[in-house]
Amino acid sequence: MSRKGVSAAEKRTRLLDYFHETLTFHKLQELEKTVPKEKGIVQQAVKDVLQSLVDDGLVTVEKIGTSNFYWSFPSAVQQAKNAQLQNLEAEMNRIETANADLESKIQEAAGGRQNNAQRQEMLKQLQEAEALDAQYQKELKQYSDNDPSLIEAQKNIFTFQSYCVDKFMVDRQEFNRNFNIPEDLDTIP
Template sequence: MSKRKGVSAEEKRIRMLQLFHEKKDFFQLKELEKIAPKEKGIVVQSVKEIVQNLVDDNLVRSEKIGTSVYFWSFPSDAKHAKKLKLAELGKNIGATKSKLEKSLKSISQLEAGREDNEEREKLLEQNDKLSKERDRLQIEIKKYCGHDPEVYRKKENEIEIAKEAANRWTDNIFSVKSWCKNKFNVEDSILDKQFGIPSELDYVD
């Protein structure tokens, strides 16, 4: 003879709720402990726990009158409880959606940060080229000292243009560093190390 399968906790909840809806009456716990085993096959030891679970889920209502506690649930109560549950789920979905939007925004900011890294690399590369060009022109100036004044003035003008360009790029680098420092709360030394910016980088006089 096969062993009889026990009733699951969820099935007990369903049966207990059916009992309330069928009777449409008010019960004390001791009354439910007598009726539920006979009519719904729920063992008496689990009646109290099941009823309390239903109360916690707003499917069964309870009220203390005098020294006694009464329990009841009508079909309309179940409908109201479902509405409350749906409202709660809607609220949770809204909160989850808000968290998701914040996460997506953070990801977008990180992506933008990567683009900023590429821009910084370009700025540093351009600044390095201009610095080398400035040094080259200064060497040529020394060669022409005491020779043709017109050639000297031309080279001197080229140096001035190179200095202005180098200072513009240096200013751009400082602006990007300042933005990163304020945005991500990172120290100058860390930014210099991470992006290979020389600590002695400064405007050309």
């Protein structure tokens, strides 16, 4: 049977336990010698695991002179967790307050809508106006197909196209492709 390796989370836990058991500061070289023997973490992984603990704020590092010293105390970890808990509780209270404010605004807005005859009449007028607008939009679409400015723009394109074909000996399909002109431009209504 082959041995299974230790997971990254397990390595982190073991290294953090080592700090909490020794209750002192350590150099990296010292950790690379003692941790593999006592906690079963391979020497090459100690530095990476240590850096991940430092990044997460579970181990403190301080540069003194030319050496880096690492330490972690159970009380510091507990204080960090308590501070995080307080921050999360404050955030939750803020969100609950904002939620309550929004709920009261919703209730206020719903209370302001009284279903009386005047409101019904205004809703009816709104529906009629929307229907009339839809009808006008349909008519406008029909007229836009015969828009004089659109027809003039098409004439200008064809004039420019024939000028380039005659003057510069350019193929019509190549001209259309280069200027992104659809082949069926003359059949567009």
